[in-house]
Amino acid sequence: xxxxxxxxxxxxxxxxxxxxxxxxxxxxxxxxxxxxxxxxxxxxxxxxxxxxxxxxxxxxx
Numbered sequence: 001x002x003x004x005x006x007x008x009x010x011x012x013x014x015x016x017x018x019x020x021x022x023x024x025x026x027x028x029x030x031x032x033x034x035x036x037x038x039x040x041x042x043x044x045x046x047x048x049x050x051x052x053x054x055x056x057x058x059x060x061x
Contacts, residue, residue: 010016
């Protein structure tokens with residue numbers, strides 16, 4: 001894996017099995033509003049990744 005390459009997803013089969021049921025969830029507008037309130041846009045930004053990687057995604061640190 002290169003320095004600017006990032007793989008998204010579960011790291012193990014166990015984590016995949018654990019996460020798959022989430023694909024079947026139907027979130028209501030109220031559910032989404034509650035999530036937005038708890039984690040507003042931009043709240044998860046930070047220095048998690050190198051600036052070059054983030055720039056490739058069209059977002060900055």
